[in-house]
Amino acid sequence: MSPLNDSPKTTATLKIAGILVVFSLFAFLAHGAFGRVPVEIDGRIALVGVGDSVAEIVAEQPCSAQPGNLLAASDRHVVVPGGGKPLVVRVNGRAADPAERIRPGDRVATLAGTDVVEPTNEETRVIAVPTEVVGSGAMLTLAAPGSAGVQRVVVGAVSGDVIARETVLPATPMVLRRVGANGKKVVALTFDDGPWPEHTAEILDILKEEEVPATFFMLGLRVKKEPEVARRIVAEGHDVGNHTYRHVDLTDVKPEIQRREIRGTNNVIRATTGVQPEWFRPPMGQVDSSAYREIKAAGLRPALWTVDPQDWRKNASAGAIAREVVSATKPGSVILLxxxxxxxxxxxKALPWIIHELHKRGYEFVLLGDLPSAPKSRW
Ligand SMILES: [Zn+2]
Incomplete structure (x- = not known):
């Protein structure tokens, strides 16, 4: 038989040899040129680095399965995606070690990792003193100091969610009583949020003309900007009060900020006018137990108001402001403007009308401290 004889057996052998050569060439080229070899991952062929471990392949290649999640102990919501058990990898049908090296042609299959619930911690926490305001007068007085409570809580170690709580010692509220007026026909005008060059000066001109005193609850920031106006207020016999430095809602900030807002304003008022403020008015009338303690510790007396015509509203007209004040005023009222x-x-514009009308009705204008309802004690 001649070697060149074209028998079917020889053809088949040549074909197999040819395929092997092509595959070897491909493997050689892939290996040599790119340093990568083909493997099957979750049913598709991927080229992976020569000598890559199972862990490296799972980290670099898109896998159909995902690791488990870390779940909250409270309601099982996902706290850390992928923070549960890692995904399970099988190579050629058997469980694989993450450090195991992959060989060309291996079949890699991934299975989802299971979810894990976070551990929990037990903690002792302080229950803050709640605040209750009772009564309807303008002056705030302390009826009961209140006390903090203690509770035991179980919290998720990662999520911080509270899973269970048990009160060991209940908190009791600080009770602040708003003290009202008695029958004397006196009324106090108060002005908040100044001083400002134009409007404060206009108001001072009217008060001078009418010979009426008022109490100005000033912002530390404004006093710093308008020291001359602040000094004029004091020079013309009016009283100055503290209304915080930047008009913050005291119930919205930490005790350190409450202290800085209150003390910083006292300092700038004293340095500018030479007067130590006696009164404090919390912005928006908002006060909690720790703010109350800071106000008292700064030597101030907290005062709210009883008549509020909401003159700060955009569409408030002079007529409406004056009508509201005159109709709402009673003996001992504190008017907020x-x-x-x-x-x-x-x-x-409303101010002269208010003064004339209340004078006509027999009212006398006094400073806050001269109202019969003003508490004289430290509390
Ligand atoms: Zn204000």
Whole structure:
């Protein structure tokens, strides 16, 4: 038989040899040129680095399965995606070690990792003193100091979610009583959020003309900006009060900020006018137990108001402001108006009407401290 004889057996052998050569060439080229070899991952062929471990392949290649999640102990929501058990890898049908090296042609299959629930911790926590405001007068007085409570809580170690709580010692509220007036026909005008150059000056001109005293609850920031106006208020016989430095809601900030807002304003008022403020008015009337303690510790007496015509509203007209004040005023009322925080032209327009009308009804204007309802004690 001649070697060149074209028998079917020879053809088949040549074909197999040819395929082997092509595959070897491909494997050689892939290996030599790119340093990568073909493997099957979750049913598709991928080229992976020569000598890569199972862990490296799972980290680099898209796998159909995902690791488990770390779940909250409270409601099982996902706290850390992928924070549960890692995915399970099988190579050629058997469980694989992450450090195991992959060989060309291996079949890699991934199975989802299971979810894990976070561990829990037990903690002792302080229950803050709640605040209760009772009564309807303008002056705030302390009826009961209140006390903090203690509770045991179980929290998720990662999520921080509270899973269970048990009160060991209940908190009791600080009770602040708003003290009202008695029958004397006196009334106090108060102006908040100043001083401002234009409107405060206009209000001072009117008060001078009418010979009426008022109490100005000033912002530390404004006093710093308008020291001359602040000094004029004091020079003309009016009283100055503290309304925080930046008009913060005291119930929204930490005790350190409450202290800084209150003390910083006292300092700037004293340095500017030479007067130590006696009164404090919390912005928006918002006060909690720790703010109350800070106010008292700064030597201030907290005062709210009983008549509020909402002159700060954009559409408030002078007529409406004056009508509301005159109809709501009773003996001992504390009237809240604003000389700052916006255009106060309607307030300044209403002011002479308010003064004339209340005078006509037999009212006398006094400083806050001269109201019969003003508490004289430290509390
Ligand atoms: Zn204010």
């Amino acid at each position: 604003h000389d700052g925080g916006g255009n106060r032209s309607q307030t300044t």
